[in-house]
Amino acid sequence: MTTVEKAPPVSRRDVGLLRRPRATTGFASWITTVDHKKIGILYVCTALVFFVLGGVEALLIRLQLFGPNGTVLTAGQYNQMFTMHGTTMVFLVGMPIAIGLGNYFVPLQIGARDVAFPRINMFGYWVVLLGGIFMYSSFFLGGAPDGGWFGYTPLTSAPLDSGFLPGRGPDFWTMGLILLGIGSTTSAINFIVTCINMRCPGMSLLRMPVFTWMMLVIAFLTLFAIPPVTVALTMVFFDRNFGTLFFDPAAGGDPLLYQHLFWIFGHPEVYILILPGMGIVSETLPVFSRKPLFGYAIVVFSGIAIGFLGWGVWAHHMFVTGLGPVAISAFGLATMLIAIPTGVKIFNWLGTVWGGSVRLTTSMLFSLGFIAMFTIGGLSGVMHSVVPADTQQTDTYFVVAHFHYVLFGGLILALFAGFYYWYPKVFGRMLDERMGKLNFWTMFIGFNLTFAPMHLLGLWGQPRRTYRYDEGLGWEALNQLVTVGSFIIAFSVLVFIVNAVVSKSRGKVAGDDPWDGRTLEWSISSPPPEYNFAEIPEVHSRDDFWHRKYTEDDEGRLVPLPSGGAEAHAAAGHDGHGIHLPSPSYFPLVTALGLPILGYAAVFQNVWLALLGAVVLLYGIYAWAIEPAD
């Protein structure tokens, strides 16, 4: 940055209350950066740390269930483990990784130099990090949340002195989720404005890469899904702490209202988690099959259709609450309908691979693994939509198996496909393919050993969220297998971490376009320069970068274009002098710091803390407002 800008008049730069940060390297630069690429890296690394934490919780759960009448955890600790595991994986792993990858690659894919609001972008990251720390601090401040990841009322809303859920856990949970919701709302707004306003010339909506499209769809889902849950959580907090009666049946309150509000958020939320994964494989499958995505428009429109239909199915999480036959039939049918756009996508991916010249790189293996595992998870999902069947399956390990097939087999495998695909772009070096294959196969086998037997355990009646089981129910062998499987997954994650760390300095140098890519991010150097594009590109077709490299002869065979390719493009650019970029800032951090302080104030009902939080927040906002944006 400093090399890029001419020294600006000091008076304008130092208008803010703190000196304007200038560092472009080292620790300070990461704290104050507004570069979407650095923020993307921060998101992914932070989420990986939480992935390990959530994984450790899962392993503790599995150790406890290894044999009958386990003694590793007490009942109370077990409740904290599954609650924090679920909450972590959904809000601190799934969402932030997707937002991180989106942060890095959406601007690159649409030919922009940054997102629409660089400072709000950084603010969103700080909120996620601080929100996560806030929630995990509950372990040291009187006990972690223990009401399950959907925190049903009246359990979670019963007043503190009622003796249900003693301790501050549920309050940390409600406040923490409200904080994280603020962060995701700001990033959603940022993504939408970026996708709508910042596309490079020629990048019409129907030329946008599918990954970017899916990020746009989930941004809309986030925008509209967060408010209902924020309201529900607020009511829970008020019920527990200020004596309101929203969910108190004795006073006429309706606990089902909570379930409705939660799942109006919760079902779109699962699409918020899975659509980025679908976007990633829609990038990798064409590249590693050397074919354009089969039915691009259909894939995009079914993504949008899933986004819309996702609003009309929430009550399939409530089939056993007594909604009445009409309601459950309607919601069951609507749920079955979603299988259609989803199935369409699966066939499009298969059609992409079919007849292509397939390269079985690690990324491709993860992508293919995604299709297979996600299909299994989708099929057991359709089973849930059949109400009588669901009545048997609900709250058993069958459900646990189902959602891990979609969340782990779907989302996590796709994210790993994305890691192997994009790592070379981010760090300029390839991840090691041999370790990658080991990573894939251990994860694939470990995953199936862990979760496939849960289908059977569930059908045999093992209830979820139950800290031990008796001997002689016939569940011992499979539970042991499941626990072994989970440790194989842990090993696999370890392999990945080693691979990522080692390859960063010792990996094969990647070059600009190691996979023979199709989208704009491959047209610039690896890692990309701070300003992304020396000249803003102009695109003329979908997969424009591919068409700059190849044309087809009369028989439809690919012919490389002599003048195409990254080299020619890079050479045409200049050295980036004079490109003006937004300046770093402290205030996203200052502003974000105010939020967890207010959170602690609410949890411990401390007025002084509340004042402090408000002062920090207001100071941050005002300083931010008078600091020039660039």
Added chain:
Amino acid sequence: MAIIEQTGTDVTAAPPSPPEQGHGHGGHGGPGPSAALTNPKLAMWLFLASDCLFFGAFISAYLLYRGREQDGPTPRELFDIPFTSATSFILLMSSLGMVLALAAIQRGDHRRFRLWIMATALFGATFVAGQIFEFTEFYRKGLSLDTNLFGSSFFVLTGFHGAHVCMGILWLLSLWGMSMQGRLGPEKAESVEIAGLYWHFVDVVWIVIFTVIYLMPQPGT
């Protein structure tokens, strides 16, 4: 709440200047992007859309619980419709002030802008004062958060709306202060427009809340 402060302020902060200067996005405005709305304005509209659902959920809860109070005072015993209508009218009038303030700043007329923006903020403050008076009145007559479902849903819904108004007042006063310091040049007229969007939204939401809470026939009438 902080959602509001956040987005709100950044909108003031982000320059309304065209994106190519504002954030260094050269080559903007080709055939691809629709420049129908500038970044900050689009962001504000999106935030308001999201906020609609926030109030929508609270209003739904209020509607669900109407007439379910088991003991304590009921709405019919508490409401003073003429009084609340008067303060509501004042809030509506503040929107007019906002329109005039925006027109003034767009003409570059800072004196009138400051006059109208201050008037708008004062009208808003009058509304909030009325609300505080009403809350204490109700409390005196025995209604609090934990009295019955009406108390819970009434105070929380109108309380969050009041907080939105307070946030708006702060924002308007900040604009007034910026104008006093000469920091609100004509290129910043858009930040006034965006504050206006927020302010009108909060007004419109009040019309809905007022209708639902005070005007709809009370259950059992």
